[in-house]
Amino acid sequence: MKKLNDDQLNELQKDLDAIRDEVLADLGERDANYIRKIIRLHRTLEIGGRVMMPFGFIPPVFVAATASLGIAKILENMEIGHNVMHGQYDWMNDPSLNSQTYEWDTACSSDSWRRTHNYEHHTYTNIIGKDRDYGYAVLRLSDEERWKPRHSLQFINYVLLSTLFQWGVGLHELETEKLTRREIRLRDKIPFLKDFARKGGRQAFKDYVFFPLLTLPVAPIVLAGNVGANLIRNLWASTVIFCGHFTQDAETFSEEECEGESKGHWYLRQLTGSSNFTGGKWLHVLSGHLSYQVEHHVFPDLPAHRYPEISEKVQAVCKKHDIPYNTGTFAKQYGTVLSRIARYSLPDSLRTRLEGKRELQAI
Amino acid sequence: MLARISNTKALHWLGRQLLNRDNPAAWLDPLAETINPMWVQEYTPARVERIVAETLDTKTFVLTPAKRWAGFKAGQHVNICTDVNGIRRTRTFSLSSSPLLWESQGQITLTIKRLPGGLITNWLHDSLEEGDVIGLTEAFGDFLIPEPAKPLLYIAGGSGITPILSQLETMAAEDYRAPVTLLYFVRTQNDVIAREALTALAERWPALTLYIIATDEDQAPRYLKDSDLESVAGLKARQVYLCGPKGLMDLANDLLDKRGVKESQIHSTFFAPPAQAQLDRGQLGGEVTFTRSDLNVGSEGDACLLEIAEAAGLKPQHGCRMGICHQCSCRKTSGTVVNRLTGKVSGPGEETVQLCVSVPQGAVVLDV
Incomplete structure (x- = not known):
């Protein structure tokens, strides 16, 4: 990790606070509009998708309805729900x-x-052992976690996690890894499980029971379309989120180096632990502007929607303090994510040998 | 249509399941608002029919609320809400029309004075136009006409006349039989709100005795004095209704007490303009009320609300304790807080605050 002394960290904090203050002072009608x-677009797409779906026996209509509902869910989860919360x-x-009161359209309860x-x-971004989002307790993505044989098949876990992402996120707080290590008891998780059952049940009822039954003669088509829409959202959300912290150059941290850290150090960790990807306006909107993960974490x-505007200022601050600003095309960043999942599925001895070979070839 | 849906319990339950919100009828509001703002469900929309200038700094807004609005009693207030520069603002005003106008024509009026430096009153005066739509809550307040009829004395100052206008109109229409006296204090004769309505009332309704007193027209100010009360027949038997600036209310309470009018006979109401808070460490701290926990504690210096709550034994939801995660955000129902990080001073009204970075400046009431 890039090291800065206390004065430099204070300076970094001041520089970033200045960017933040400028935006805060300017918040107003433009942001509300x-x-x-986006909310109007979401409502339109969701209504459009639900209304078209029963006519999905016409193949192009099925595609349009599923895409419409899938994009609606993406907008609601990523640009509205995540950001509002x-x-x-x-x-x-x-x-x-x-x-504090917003409830979003996914299996995970907002609470x-x-x-x-x-x-x-x-708060604990990319601190191995404290940030449970780092690998979601099912993937090994850093050599700070010891290799175990089960990691060799983790690419399958990754595909499963992406496909069922909303359920994975919904059950994240169950902390299964701590349960299996017997650090916590299942009994303590009963309130959480009740909440999960209520919210997950509500979501499943809506998409997989209510709307299919409402249109009974074409129930299988509506069910298939709703499953498809959820799948589109799951795959996209998972992909965007993985690009945010698991790219090649996104750094990880140990608990010791972050103990009693200052706000400046927290800022530094957010800058170096996150990664962006580039693209057109709608790619950013559909990612909930998590394509500006660095700005989002700072x-x-x-x-x-302000992140694109302040990105240049954040980059200038990074340059001033000689901190790397991690960005690249969507394809390149996602490529490094897949490569990281694959590489860390190998034992360290094998991985370093392969990486060494590749570096030699590169030379 | 949606309002009717939300009235049925089963459909309301279904709406919550399908739309993940406690007010499913409002799910379509963002779309409805652009088509017809009177279709909004989250609050009761009210269309501005007419705007009437009362004095140089006071206007009466004639509004038509959506039909589902539940009406009001004379003397009550409503909160209005409107977005100004993207921020939802809520303010309380007295209804100045009689409930009879609402019952017969579906209209209500708010009579609003421009406050120097006031964000919302100035916005209402300068930016709100006929045809615009603002939000209303249901009416509330217990400043009500006594039942059965009792002799009354009103002492009003400036825009404090507004709830009294509503009551006088109502009593006149119902031919209220007990004597009613109004002492109405204004700065100058040009500042009389609803002069025509008042004189017309006094003419057609013999029970009303009307005095309009200008305080600032002579060299020496002419405030409420004992002889004003002396001229009110049977003062001790009257219910007294006060509505006006703090100075007038204090003076009135004092003089009434000396004349042996009991505190239980006196009813007062008024909404003071928001105090302009100043950033000064010496002024930080204050009494914090946690309404849901039914707890009241004092605080000093720059202790934040989260620390104050925890010191009082409460365990509000929180996270990072550094203003990042918003886990501790909750509703402040009144009072002013200073953001520890930015030094920014909040408004006095209801809004969301982050407990971990908000320091009270005077009394604060939280929904915690």
Whole structure:
């Protein structure tokens, strides 16, 4: 990890705080109009998808309906739900956009998400052993975790996790790895499991029972389309999130180096532990602007559509302090994620030998 | 249509399951708002029909609320909500029309004075136009006409006349039989709100005795004095209703007490303009009320709300304790807080605050 002394960290904090203050002072109607525009788009796509779905016996309509509902779910989860729950729009004082009461369209309950994501992941970002989002306790992605034989098949785990992503995220707080290590008891997780059953049940009821039954003669088509829409969202959300912290150059940290850290050190960790990807406007919107993961981690509660605007300023700060700014095309970044999952599935001796060979070839 | 849906319990339950929200009818609001803002379900929309200038700094807004609004009693208030520069703002105003107008024509009026430096009153005066739509809550307040009829004395100052206008109109229409006296204090004769309505009332309704007193027209200010009360027949038997600036209310309470009017006979209401908070470490701290926990504690210096809550034995939800994760965000129902990180001072009204970085500045009430 890039090392800065206390003065440099304070300077870094001041520079980033200045960017943040500038945006905060400028928040207003433009941001309100933006999020309401996205909400209108979401409502339109969801209604469009649900209405078209029963006519899915016509193949192009099926594709359009599934895509429409899938994109609606992506927008709701990523650009609306995730960002609203970060408190990005709390300043609007609109009860339907309140970080503490918003409930999103996915199996994970918002309360659980706020604990595991907003608090744990954003506070302890990429600290191995504390940030449970790093590998989601099913993938080994760093040599700070010891290799075990089960890791050799982790690519299958990755595909399964991506496919069933909403259920994986929903069950994240169960902390199965701690249960198997007997650090916690299942009994303590009963309140969580009740919440999960309620929210997950509600989601499954809606997409897999209610809407198919409502259109009984074509129930299988509606069921298939709803499964498809959820799958599209699952794969996309998982891919975007993996690109945020598991790329080649995204750094990891140990608990010791972060003990009693300053805000400046926290900023440094967010900058070096996150990675962006580039693309067109709609790629950014559909990723909930998590394509600007660096900016998001530095300023998780600034409205996300502002990240493209402040990106240059963040890059200038990185340059000034000689901190790497991790970005690349979507394909390149995702490629390094897949490679990381594959490489760390190997025992370290084999991995380093292969990596050594590749480096030699490169020379 | 959606309102009717949400009235049925089963459909409401279904709506919650399908739309993941406690007010499923409001799910379509963002779309409805752009088509017809009167279709919004989250609050009761009210269309501005007419805007009437009362004085140089006071206007009456004639509103038509959506039909589902539940109505009000004379003397009650409503919260209005409106987005100003992207921020939902809520303010309380007294209804100045009689409930009879709502019952017969579906209209209500708010009579609003421009407050110097006031964000919302100035916005209402400068930016709100006929045809615009604002949000309303249901009416509330216990500043009500006594039943059965009792002799009354009103002492009003400035825009404090507004709830009294509603009551006088109502009593006149119902031919209220007990004597009613109104002492209405204004700065100058140009500042009289609803002068025509008041004189017309006094003419057609013999029970009403009306005095309009200008305080600032002579060299020496002409405030409420004992002789004003002396001229009110049967004062000790009257219910007294006070509505006006703090100075007038204090003076009135004092003089009434000396004349032997009991505290239980006096009813007062008024919404003071928001105090302009100043950032000064010496002014930080104050009494914090946690309404849900029914707890009241004092605080000093720059202790944040989270620390104050924990010191009081509460365990509010929280996370990073550094203003990042918003785990501790909750509703502040009143009072002013200073953001520990930015030094920014909040508004006095209801809004969401982060407990871990908010320091009270004076009394604060939290929904915790």
